[in-house]
Amino acid sequence: MEQTSPPLSPRYTLPTMYDLPSEDPEEPGLPDEFHLLQPELLRQTFCPPTYEADEIFAASDLNLYYDLRHPQWYKRPDWFAVLGVPRLYDDQDLRLSYVMWQEGIAPFVVLELLSPGPEKEDLGRSLRDASQPPNKWTVYEQILRVPYYFVFNRYTDELQAFGLVHERYQPLSVTGPGFWLAAAELGLGLWWGRYQGVERLWLRWYDRDSQWILTSAEREAQRADLEQQRADLAEMEIIRLQRLLEQAGLNPDP
Template sequence: MSFARYVEQTDPPRPPRETLPTMYDLPSENPEEPGLPDEFHDFQPELLRITFQPPTHLPEQVFSASDMNLYYNVRYPNWYKRPDWFGAVGVPKLYEGRDLRLSYVIWQEGVSPFVVVELLSPGTEEEDLGRTKRRNDQPPTKWQVYEQILRIPYYVIFSRYTERLQVFILQAGHYQELNLSESKVWMPDIALGLGLWQGEYAGIHRLWLRWYDAKGNWISTEAEQERQRAEQERQRAEQERQRAEQERQRAERLAERLKALGINPDDDL
């Protein structure tokens, strides 16, 4: 029996809509869970958020989050998963267009994430890779939630320890791992690609996950855009200085020619 069929037969009846908990009712943190395992789990999701700019949607219709509770089953409203990062399109950037989110509640949002990213760590590797099995008295595994309940189109896994990128795409209801010739994947539905970029972010030079556009250019951060603008201004100023110097030199050469002809260039005509 499939997992989805099993849930359908064993779940209690759905409660009326007006009794469903909202974002304000469901907690955003679990005090029993440990904190972030390392700084990488802070910096990397932030870089993903900054560069997640799908041209297919207005910025007001794009939402992404890291380490946020993702509630996925209306019949068991306290069940949640907490992806390292996920991105959703076609939903308001603000909750109901007016408030910052405390959590992402699927029965309120009505839209599943388009892509989810898990950053491997020794304590979560087995679960992230779908190697753990669900016990009868436990909620579904992370893999089951992403694949069978939320049906997230892209599931991305990156290990900073081995620098390996794995991408799973939902096909016929199941995740199939892509055979990547390069460490990148193009997602045509949002006209963005995700790949490994060697560079400096937050003062740290290493391999990072980062979004790129249809031309293969890495999406710039605000700090990089400021540096680019400053460099462009510096180049324009240098060009103006060079033009002014060229004009001065031309004026000097002209004055010398006039003097050679016995004409004082300073005399009024």
């Protein structure tokens, strides 16, 4: 009697998330879960000490319109931050996009998370027709003149850093745990840790003492730990005093 093998699980026979685009198959590299978590960690830890919170605008996956001659042309950085602009549009509303000819201040730093599809676009290696919009590298370097540009590949954990020197991007050198941005008094580095339940290498900001800047949740946990330590010390001190009184033959009130 001929034996037949058991059917394979659909997990092994059907396409996986690596084979299927998240949305439009003609637009590769659309946000996945990492593209949601990593920018949020960057936003929470981007705290330049010389700027108030309402003088900083940081965004992810937001349309950035950059050319008044072509008002429909835009780029959508995975994460970017602008210094010296109001947190809110006209000090009263959340932005729907970032429009350069209205804001007047270009991003201070832009970060792209590499995906297999738009990798050439992010690194300036794509070719285009003269009638088509320029690639991201060209827009950030030559049109917006963004001082700092970072590109991170989460599959290889490779972080590439570029600074604007004589109107061209040049690779930055590692200083301390990462790359120091003097104008913001912050550095960007690779941190191994657990964020939102996921342990891996993450990008996050650090201060001039090479200390990782804490998220709001981490600050709250740290505050709770300190309060617990104070309570434990106070309880230990009470116990110590009670023992001293007992040794002296005194009976303290309960």
